Amino acid sequence: MNGPTAGDPGEPDVRSPFRFLCWLATSQLRRSLAGTFFGTAWMLGLTVQPYLLSRAVDDGLRAGRSAPVLGWAAAMLGFGLLTLVLAWYRHRTMTLVRNDATFRTVAVVLRHSTRLGAALPRQVTAGEVVTIGISDVVRMSLALTFVGPGVGAVVCYLTIAALLFGLSPLLALVVLLGMPLLGLAVRPLFARQRGAENRYRDRQSRLTARFEDLAGGLRVLNGLGGKDVYAARYRDDSRLLRAEGYRVGAVTSWIQALGTGLPVLLLAAVTWLGARLAVAGQLTPGRLAAAFGYTAVLVAPVYFLLESGQDIARGLVCARRVVDFLTLAPEPDRGTAQPPVAEAELTDPESGVRLTPGTLNVLAGARPADSAAVAERLARLAPGTTAEWGGTPLADLPTAAVRDRIALAENEAALFAGTLRETVRGRTGADDAALLAAIGAAAAQDVHDALPGGLDAPIAAGGRNLSGGQRQRLRLARALTADPEFLLAVEPTSAVDAHTEAAMAAGLRTARAGRTTLLTSTSPLLLDRADTVHYLVDGKVAATGTHRELLRTHPDYRTLVARDADSPAEEPG
Secondary structure, rough: OOOOOOOOOOOOOOOOOHHHHHHHHHOOOHHHHHHHHHHHHHHHHHHHHHHHHHHHHHHOOOOOHHHHHHHHHHHHHHHHHHHHHHHHHHHHHHHHHHHHHHHHHHHHHHEEEEOOOOOHHHHHHHHHHHHHHHHHHHHHHHHHHHOHHHHHHHHHHHHHHHOOOOOOOHHHHHHHHHHHHHHHHHHHHHHHHHHHHHHHHHHHHHHHHHHHHHHHHHHHHHHHHHHHHHHHHHHHHHHHHHHHHHHHHHHHHHHHHHHHHHHHHHHHHHHHHHHHHHHHHHHHHHHHHHHHHHHHHHHHHHHHHHHHHHHHHHHHHHHHHHHHHHHHOOOOOOOOOOOOOOOOOOOOOOOOOOEOOOOOOEEEEEHHHHHHHHHHOOOOOOOOOOOEOOOEEEOOOHHHHHHHEEEEEEOOOOOOEHHHHHHOOOOOOOOOOHHHHHHHHHOHOOOOOOOHOOOHOOOHHHOOOOHHHHHHHHHHHHHHHHHHOOEEEEEOOOOHHHHHHHHHHHHHHHHHHOEEEEEHHHHHHHOOOOOEEEEEOOOOEEEEEEEEHHHHHHHHHHHHHHHHHOOOOOOOO
């Protein structure tokens, strides 16, 4: 990379899609200039052959002079080999330019996603982000091909026009006027292509988002009997996307056909005109051969220019999406109040939940979404939260202060590719002894022992090489390693069997002794370990007490817990 520093993609120019594409090229300026040099040299090298051919024809027509013919033939072979080498360097350099642009765009998108934080899912769909990372980056990188053979095509076109002017001003005029006319002929198609590409891109983003929702909620949809309904909607969206794809393909096929055919028509016009001039004695046979050769070579730059125009049109559509994403603003941090210095109570007035410092609390409700919503408000991840910490609204505190001391461990939190050590350590500097202690407290020692290499064992992205229960225990181990002042864990044992859950409950109790912990669950094994149970009905606290007290005094709570006790675990740990 030619960026500011190793690993730093730099700050993108998001004032317009075109400026963003220019930034991708200038961020690797040396490589882009090298691509321009090799692309131009390669393209100009194509014009040398017609000149050599004309000299060979003119000199070879003279009787008894075979040596010049052989000399010019050798020169043609030498320049052919040189053109081959230049083509190799051009292709290699432009591949590096495109790859740099691709990964640079991915880097700035990921960096901005981190800046947006919890505001990201409220401002843009996951499908939009996925489409940027899979489709848009590739199309934008193709647009940068212009800096190599695209610039070379322009230089070659002007050079050929100048060479033809030396042969015949009339031929040069035809070539100079021909290219603008070709551009005007395909310009309406470029406009249609941009419109079709925009519509296709919109539907692609929506379909990706629907697929993510369908895949993520498949288990719930199966339970509700709604899988077929959502599958039908996905099929309908797929048909609409396919129809838009056909429209894009139709316009693209016309552009590509004209990009190949129109230069041939220009070649035919110049050849016909050159032949007329040769018959009239205004061109020698060698000059006629040169004119034909120059015009034949002209097919390549004209084709590259039309193809680059198509790639740039597509790239601008995709760059618009990237620029729109990069201009999303994170939620402003207006917090100026000071967080409590000592331990203080964390409360959620909306639900009535109060977390006393140093206690283990469990939220139990018939609707898990209600319990999860309380945890999100207490972590200040829900918009407009009214939660308070020591009497101070969380919204008035600096975000960094809240994140450093209050952690939300979600049930589906991401597991990134890396070693087991990196997975459990997270962003902490915990040593191996602390990591093994957290793994033991999360009842994940068997996961550590089963993986080859122990803490050095590789974990696939998303924990694909682990079972659902193993992933859940590693998430809990990671949260315990962070050791926040307040740990809010959403359904931390939902994917494990009863034996493993009992071990996790005991480990949690021990590891979080003296620290404030909130779990959301209706499992009797967790509820019985809690200092305080908050029984939620419609998102509000209906009763507070110990598990055994609530069993005695609240029949609805007893029914809820009994139902959970009779339910099998979703996935063995």
